[in-house]
Amino acid sequence: MAEMDEPEKKRTRVVELTEKMVVEGGCGGSCEWEGRWNHIKKFLERSGPFTHPDFEPGTESLQFLLQTCRVLVIGAGGLGCELLKDLALSGFGKIDVVDMDTIDVSNLNRQFLFRPKDVGRPKADVAADFINSRVPGCHVIPHFKKIQDLDERFYRQFHIIVCGLDSIVARRWMNGMLLSLLVYEDGEVDQTSVIPLIDGGTEGFKGNARVILPGVTACIDCTLELYPPQINFPMCTIASMPRLPEHCIEYVRILQWPKEMPFGDGVALDGDDPEHIQWVFQRSLKRAAEFNITGVTYRLTQGVVKRIIPAVASTNAVIAAACTTEVFKLATSAYVPLSNYMVFNDVDGLYTYTFEAERKENCSACSQVPVDLHFPPSSKFQQVLEYLTESTSLQMKSPAVTATVEGKSKTLYLQSVASIEQRTRPNLSKSLKELGLTDGQELAVADVTTPQTMLFRLCFTS
Amino acid sequence: MAATKDSKEQKYDRQLRLWGDHGQEALENAHVCLINATATGTEILKNLVLPGIGAFTIVDGHIVSGEDAGNNFFLSSDSIGKNRAQAATELLQELNSDVSGNFVEESPDKLLDNDPEFFHRFTIVIGVQLPESTCLRLGMVLWSASVPFLICKAYGLIGYMRLMVQEHTVIESHPDNALEDLRLDRPFDEFKSHIKSYNLSIMDKKDHSHTPWVIIVAKYLERWLSEHDGQPPKNYKEKEAFRQIIREGILKNENGGLEDEENFEEAIKNVNTALNPTKVPTSVEDLFNSEQCNNITAQSSSFWVMLRAVKEFVYNEGSGSLPVRGSIPDMIADSQKFINLQNVYREKAMQDAAAVSKHVESLLQSVGKPPESISEKDIKLFCKNSSFLRVVRCRSLAEEYSVDSINKDEISGLDCCCFRFFSYLI
Numbered sequence: 001m002a003e004m005d006e007p008e009k010k011r012t013r014v015v016e017l018t019e020k021m022v023v024e025g026g027c028g029g030s031c032e033w034e035g036r037w038n039h040i041k042k043f044l045e046r047s048g049p050f051t052h053p054d055f056e057p058g059t060e061s062l063q064f065l066l067q068t069c070r071v072l073v074i075g076a077g078g079l080g081c082e083l084l085k086d087l088a089l090s091g092f093g094k095i096d097v098v099d100m101d102t103i104d105v106s107n108l109n110r111q112f113l114f115r116p117k118d119v120g121r122p123k124a125d126v127a128a129d130f131i132n133s134r135v136p137g138c139h140v141i142p143h144f145k146k147i148q149d150l151d152e153r154f155y156r157q158f159h160i161i162v163c164g165l166d167s168i169v170a171r172r173w174m175n176g177m178l179l180s181l182l183v184y185e186d187g188e189v190d191q192t193s194v195i196p197l198i199d200g201g202t203e204g205f206k207g208n209a210r211v212i213l214p215g216v217t218a219c220i221d222c223t224l225e226l227y228p229p230q231i232n233f234p235m236c237t238i239a240s241m242p243r244l245p246e247h248c249i250e251y252v253r254i255l256q257w258p259k260e261m262p263f264g265d266g267v268a269l270d271g272d273d274p275e276h277i278q279w280v281f282q283r284s285l286k287r288a289a290e291f292n293i294t295g296v297t298y299r300l301t302q303g304v305v306k307r308i309i310p311a312v313a314s315t316n317a318v319i320a321a322a323c324t325t326e327v328f329k330l331a332t333s334a335y336v337p338l339s340n341y342m343v344f345n346d347v348d349g350l351y352t353y354t355f356e357a358e359r360k361e362n363c364s365a366c367s368q369v370p371v372d373l374h375f376p377p378s379s380k381f382q383q384v385l386e387y388l389t390e391s392t393s394l395q396m397k398s399p400a401v402t403a404t405v406e407g408k409s410k411t412l413y414l415q416s417v418a419s420i421e422q423r424t425r426p427n428l429s430k431s432l433k434e435l436g437l438t439d440g441q442e443l444a445v446a447d448v449t450t451p452q453t454m455l456f457r458l459c460f461t462s
Numbered sequence: 463m464a465a466t467k468d469s470k471e472q473k474y475d476r477q478l479r480l481w482g483d484h485g486q487e488a489l490e491n492a493h494v495c496l497i498n499a500t501a502t503g504t505e506i507l508k509n510l511v512l513p514g515i516g517a518f519t520i521v522d523g524h525i526v527s528g529e530d531a532g533n534n535f536f537l538s539s540d541s542i543g544k545n546r547a548q549a550a551t552e553l554l555q556e557l558n559s560d561v562s563g564n565f566v567e568e569s570p571d572k573l574l575d576n577d578p579e580f581f582h583r584f585t586i587v588i589g590v591q592l593p594e595s596t597c598l599r600l601g602m603v604l605w606s607a608s609v610p611f612l613i614c615k616a617y618g619l620i621g622y623m624r625l626m627v628q629e630h631t632v633i634e635s636h637p638d639n640a641l642e643d644l645r646l647d648r649p650f651d652e653f654k655s656h657i658k659s660y661n662l663s664i665m666d667k668k669d670h671s672h673t674p675w676v677i678i679v680a681k682y683l684e685r686w687l688s689e690h691d692g693q694p695p696k697n698y699k700e701k702e703a704f705r706q707i708i709r710e711g712i713l714k715n716e717n718g719g720l721e722d723e724e725n726f727e728e729a730i731k732n733v734n735t736a737l738n739p740t741k742v743p744t745s746v747e748d749l750f751n752s753e754q755c756n757n758i759t760a761q762s763s764s765f766w767v768m769l770r771a772v773k774e775f776v777y778n779e780g781s782g783s784l785p786v787r788g789s790i791p792d793m794i795a796d797s798q799k800f801i802n803l804q805n806v807y808r809e810k811a812m813q814d815a816a817a818v819s820k821h822v823e824s825l826l827q828s829v830g831k832p833p834e835s836i837s838e839k840d841i842k843l844f845c846k847n848s849s850f851l852r853v854v855r856c857r858s859l860a861e862e863y864s865v866d867s868i869n870k871d872e873i874s875g876l877d878c879c880c881f882r883f884f885s886y887l888i
Binding site: 031033034035036037038039040042043048050085089105106108109110112134135136204205237241242243244291292293299302303308309310311312313314317325335347348 | 478557801852
């Protein structure tokens with residue numbers, strides 16, 4: 001990781017950003033009391049054997065945390081609730097939180113800012129209310145939105161961003177957004193345009209926390225292969241050769257529901273609707289009985305339909321604490337940050353290790369190296385799309401491709417708008433030559449995994 | 463309002479998928495004691511209250527200070543001046559109405575002076591930021607009462623945990639990457655007859671392509687054994703040759719090319735693990751050799767009685783192997799063939815569990831206990847998990863601090879001038 005050995009530069013940046021910030025008023029004297037920040041002061045107002053080599057104790061750091069530093073927490077769920085608590089108690093006074101979800105009863109076993117009476121309300125709102133009331137002087141601003149609904153002007157405001165997301169797609173999007181904010185000078189990244197991204201993830205008894213300095217250290221896409229592949233059963237197994245109870249459930253979800261539309265035309269299967277799950281459960285039992293398969297339960301049905309990941313409070317607490325510590329270190333420059341990836345597992349005893357994830361030379365997100373696509377001109381356009389979705393380094397979800405053909409911009413394929421999908425579908429079976437594409441041609445690709453269009457260069461092979 | 467079973471299932475759904483109904487039951491029957499409601503202490507309790515621990519009791523004689531209210535989410539500025547145990551209990555209790563929260567406004571040292579048996583009622587005692595002397599005193603009381611003791615300290619960015627538990631047995635350890643129990647190296651009779659029922663050479667294409675890889679490997683292994691004096695493929699060269707023979711079994715199409723037979727590809731891929739010898743894991747062997755297993759008394763827990771019964775099984779009906787697990791991984795096959803194969807293993811597992819049951823019965827009888835003291839359900843579960851049984855044992859604090867157990871030789875070696883280490887007084 002690039003050395004955090006220029007606290008001067010960091011402090012200059014802090015001061016610069018401070019000047020740009022509008023400092024909101026606190027709640028006056030009533031929210032402070034004697035000794036409140038004694039523990040934090042021990043970190044920041046005295047020297048110690050474990051501090052950053054360039055650290056100099058002083059009182060400005062705490063004031064910076066309380067009054068000026070702006071932290072963005074993405075997600076107000078399992079990790080989010082813990083992060084908000086930890087950050088607020090660590091002295092961070094200005095926190096924004098983004099979450100598009102509402103509270104469900106199954107959240108209550110770990111998302112401790114929520115109560116049974118809050119079920120149905122937006123997570124961001126309830127979380128902010130709770131913290132603001134429990135930690136006087138801390139000001140949490142909620143955003144009941146998707147991360148994609150906010151733009152660069154929003155994200156640019158923050159000193160540090162910490163993620164407690166539950167999807168890889170969302171992580172990649174956030175990653176892409178921060179990369180798009182980078183300013184380059186003479187091929188070098190302008191450090192003041194770097195917004196550190198602390199990313200945490202958990203699943204059952206496992207978790208990880210990582211520190212990403214966009215443009216400087218390994219980004220999310222640099223290490224895409226670290227994520228285990230999603231389990232999807234082959235269609236022929238589901239359609240005609242089920243063996244496991246899961247196959248029976250997927251049959252009902254993927255084939256039977258669209259055919260029967262049991263709750264009305266166009267009514268999609270809602271994993272959160274117990275009536276929907278009950279319907280799938282009953283049909284799955286029938287399917288299983290036909291093949292003498294045992295093991296279909298309501299719990300399994302719900303788990304398969306919603307792709308439920310098990311979760312407990314303790315893992316989220318550990319990972320959020322690790323993330324908060326890194327936010328604290330980066331904001332105060334008082335300690336050496338994690339460099340740069342921590343793994344945690346307490347399935348059997350307790351196991352943890354850290355390592356330095358390396359940047360990928362040709363990372364499609366952060367390397368600035370244009371990605372070449374090698375295809376013979378006779379290959380079908382479908383093959384290019386398959387490469388974009390199936391290659392382990394790209395793993396796109398539903399890429400939309402545009403190219404400049406004969407001087408005009410032409411959408412070659414787009415899945416998300418039905419009318420355009422229909423119109424461009426014939427292109428899939430046409431060859432690249434037939435589509436009028438030339439060697440060295442640029443293809444612009446948009447996808448949910450990145451906020452910015454990615455540019456590829458088409459290289460014809462013989 | 464008491465939570466209904468349904469609403470609890472919904473609330474606890476995400477954790478039930480980890481530790482199941484048994485785990486949840488154990489949690490709900492537990493009563494945890496926390497000594498000192500510091501930020502560390504309340505954080506630990508939070509993570510127990512949220513998943514529904516039966517009850518907790520906070521023991522703390524301190525008054526809440528401004529410093530406490532500043533770093534503890536479960537204390538507010540209103541708590542300042544109040545007893546810390548009481549203040550923290552209020553805010554922790556409101557996290558989960560299923561849990562019963564209690565507090566004792568007393569220092570642990572006082573309790574140890576006047577009523578050490580107070581601590582006997584707990585499932586576990588968690589001591590946070592306790593001075594060494596208190597830890598040692600409390601450690602002695604808890605060790606003799608067989609109550610686990612978790613000692614925690616946090617200072618700045620340094621944390622410390624020490625678990626003291628005499629013996630903790632785990633049946634359902636939910637291992638991440640368990641090896642399958644397919645018995646290809648020592649097929650039991652029913653498995654052998656099932657393999658015999660297949661004739662790969664006369665099958666039609668559809669059946670051939672949908673035969674489970676386990677059958678394929680078993681068939682080719684039979685052939686190999688007959689051609690190699692009963693010796694299975696042992697080294698890389700032989701395993702590669704074995705894989706090649708299987709590859710040659712893939713059907714050919716009219717042009718002489720290979721048909722797409724994914725089940726054969728699976729067989730080839732699984733040759734390495736399939737040829738792993740079936741044996742009792744060393745961890746389980748160690749348990750078989752332990753004092754508790756060999757010396758079953760009326761006081762023995764059901765864990766040890768069942769373990770002994772499994773040991774008897776291994777030495778008798780099992781011919782050196784644990785009871786068959788009964789589960790098989792998913793594999794390319796048509797439903798019928800897969801289910802039939804699965805049933806062969808399931809039925810054998812039931813048979814083995816029944817044999818273990820008989821041993822359990824006679825062991826119970828030998829110590830004057832009724833055979834129903836251990837249920838069939840528990841025995842089946844034990845057998846299914848027999849490869850994954852775990853026993854955790856930690857030494858007592860007294861032993862750790864005892865002069866006799868110090869590793870004198872290693873420490874005296876550190877006296878040499880070539881060693882340098884820094885010590886910090888905290």
